[in-house]
Amino acid sequence: xxxxxxxxxxxxxxxxxxxxxxxxxxxxxxxxxxxxxxxxxxxxxxxxxxxxxxxxxxxxxxxxxxxxxxxxxxxxxxxxxxxxxxxxxxxxxxxxxxxxxxxxxxxxxxxxxxxxxxxxxxxxxxxxxxxxxxxxxxx
Amino acid sequence: xxxxxxxxxxxxxxxxxxxxxxxxxxxxxxxxxxxxxxxxxxxxxxxxxxxxxxxxxxxxxxxxxxxxxxxxxxxxxxxxxxxxxxxxxxxxxxxxxxxxxxxxxxxxxxxxxxxxxxxxxxxxxxxxxxxxxxx
Numbered sequence: 001x002x003x004x005x006x007x008x009x010x011x012x013x014x015x016x017x018x019x020x021x022x023x024x025x026x027x028x029x030x031x032x033x034x035x036x037x038x039x040x041x042x043x044x045x046x047x048x049x050x051x052x053x054x055x056x057x058x059x060x061x062x063x064x065x066x067x068x069x070x071x072x073x074x075x076x077x078x079x080x081x082x083x084x085x086x087x088x089x090x091x092x093x094x095x096x097x098x099x100x101x102x103x104x105x106x107x108x109x110x111x112x113x114x115x116x117x118x119x120x121x122x123x124x125x126x127x128x129x130x131x132x133x134x135x136x137x138x139x
Numbered sequence: 140x141x142x143x144x145x146x147x148x149x150x151x152x153x154x155x156x157x158x159x160x161x162x163x164x165x166x167x168x169x170x171x172x173x174x175x176x177x178x179x180x181x182x183x184x185x186x187x188x189x190x191x192x193x194x195x196x197x198x199x200x201x202x203x204x205x206x207x208x209x210x211x212x213x214x215x216x217x218x219x220x221x222x223x224x225x226x227x228x229x230x231x232x233x234x235x236x237x238x239x240x241x242x243x244x245x246x247x248x249x250x251x252x253x254x255x256x257x258x259x260x261x262x263x264x265x266x267x268x269x270x271x272x273x274x
Contacts, residue, residue, distance in 0.1 A: 006188075007185050007188065007190075008188060008189055009188045009189075010188070010189065011188065017189075019187070019188040019189035019191060020187055020188065020189045020190070020191025020192065020274070021187060021191060022187055022188050022191075023186060023187045023188070023192075025188070061186075061187055061191075061192060116245060116247065118186075118243075118272060
């Protein structure tokens with residue numbers, strides 16, 4: 001295992017690899033903390049893990065071409081989409097786990113940008129259902 | 140996937156649509172104005188994952204003639220304008236993909252309008268910055 005520079009994060013929406021249209025990706029997985037502090041906690045709070053949830057955030061280069069990312073997202077608004085993502089390349093391994101993430105496409109900006117800028121937009125989708133990861137296979 | 144050479148040549152091709160303007164992708168030994176010289180200034184790699192996008196910044200140096208010539212400034216003004224056949228911005232942005240070599244491009248600004256000394260001759264010149272996004 002080694003440290004790595006982020007250049008090859010692999011992102012697939014449904015069955016389409018959209019990595020070359022994504023400039024930044026963050027998958028944040030969290031667990032609620034449930035307070036179980038009682039009189040035997042010796043003056044400290046105690047918590048246990050509660051419901052798990054997550055957020056997938058992407059910075060995207062807009063592209064309205066046939067089969068391109070904006071075109072892919074358009075019909076997905078309001079639906080659950082499966083995003084497959086790996087931190088460092090498309091081939092899964094113990095050092096490059098592949099996460100399969102069901103997300104609710106609840107918001108995105110197909111038109112965005114100021115004059116002269118490259119057209120980009122950011123999305124932040126909540127996960128819906130269980131997130132799994134594998135150490136084999138491909139994105 | 141386009142190379143810098145391809146992109147430079149594509150820009151020169153677009154500039155060649157300007158009537159009477161010579162173009163080159165290599166700095167010539169002798170200047171025969173009016174001439175546009177296309178050079179790359181810098182490249183920002185990895186603007187997206189999986190080698191999906193790089194950002195190229197080109198500089199087009201446009202030299203019109205000796206700085207003392209009365210007609211030189213008028214001619215350079217016409218290249219700097221945003222309308223008409225002599226417009227550098229218009230000519231380059233007429234094909235924003237350079238024949239499919241890049242995703243998109245934009246002539247962002249003009250700078251250094253003034254004298255340029257090459258050898259022992261002082262010319263009138265201006266520089267145009269062009270940002271090109273390509274895989």
